[in-house]
Every structure is written in structure tokens, then in C-alpha cells.
Amino acid sequence: AQTVTQSQPEMSVQEAETVTLSCTYDTSESDYYLFWYKQPPSRQMILVIRQEAYKQQNATENRFSVNFQKAAKSFSLKISDSQLGDAAMYFCAYGKVAAGGTSYGKLTFGQGTILTVHP
């Protein structure tokens, strides 16, 4: 079974600074998806970034980027120029891939990291 581990229960960062959230996973599959979700105080789950395992290039979305190390099974999230609105709980998640390359099945979530942004 797949497992996802976030070893940092809490992290803090100063506004405008950069912070990196860690995530490791365990799987025997060669193709899969990895996600970072943000859950602000409203508790609405928001997709931050998505990475297909077959792609060597790291995904980026504006101030958010990942460092995907497939061999090490590591998938960290870097937030640059942190803003007060980035304060939230962040979840790393693993998703299976069906034939044809589409997502299917349940997501496996990590324990989450609470990010605090100081003004």
C-alpha cells in the first residue's frame, strides 16, 4: 500500500521569505500523480500543484514549485515570496494512474503541515 509522510507538523516563515515543506512517499508503482493541497481556515481544499511521475521536469505554479526526486521518493513544496494568505495546512497526496495516464482511485494523504506566515 502507498504511504505518504510529512515529517514537519508545523512550519513558520516570514512574509516575503521562502519556505520548503517536505513530503516523502512509498510506492511500488512506476507511474503516479503527486499533489500538494492547501487547506486554509475555511477548510476548503485547494489544489496547489500537481506532478506526474513520468515527467522529469518539476512542476511550477507562480510562487509555488516542487522538487520531485523520484528515486528518493521525495516531493517537497517550495513557496517563494510567502504571503499572509499562504497560511494554511498543507497536504501532500499520492494518486494512482490508470491505463492511458489518467487519474483514478483514491488519494492517499500525508499527515499535513501547518504553515504560519509572520508579517
Next chain:
Amino acid sequence: GAVVSQHPSWVICKSGTSVKIECRSLDFQATTMFWYRQFPKQSLMLMATSNEGSKATYEQGVEKDKFLINHASLTLSTLTVTSAHPEDSSFYICSALSGSGQRTYTFGSGTRLTVV
């Protein structure tokens, strides 16, 4: 983008009563719906997976007779907590997987259930 509407956003019910939570996909067909439970500052725990027109698949340890899931159409899935007790108080979230194209997981806004 895709939107999943979840209602109610919060509900308080008496112990022993049943509560129904609805999730509707507003602009896409949700072939698969996932139901999660989340305690404060903890991760999402998958309760069950439902496919339209089929019986839900429950995770180990989840009482299927207590948490009834119905996915009768491609746009509506419901979770009914039967004979609710205070220990069922939690935050419940649904997530829909779209059926075609680049499939994405879209989450509802969640329901805070308090059983008194």
C-alpha cells in the same frame, strides 16, 4: 473550473437522529465520489468511495450501516449518518473525480457535524 457544492455547511443534531449530507457536481459529471472525515488539525481519512450506480466501497473500520452512501446520479452523492452519536461529530468532506479529459479531484467545502 469544476465546482462541487456540499450542503449543509454545518449541522447540529440530537443524538439518535440521522443527518444527510449532499454533494453535487455543478458543471461536470462525477463518476466517482470520495467521502472523507477530518478531525481538527489532522489529515483526511477516507471513509468510502462510490461510483455512480454502484454500491460504495468502504474503508476498513468504517461502519457501512452507519454511514450510508448513495450515488444515484452522475451529479449527486449523499452521505447519511444514521443514529448519530457525539463521537460522530466531525468535519466531513466529499471529493469528486471528473469522468473525462484531464481528470481532477474537486473537493466540496465540507460539513461540520455536531451531535449533541
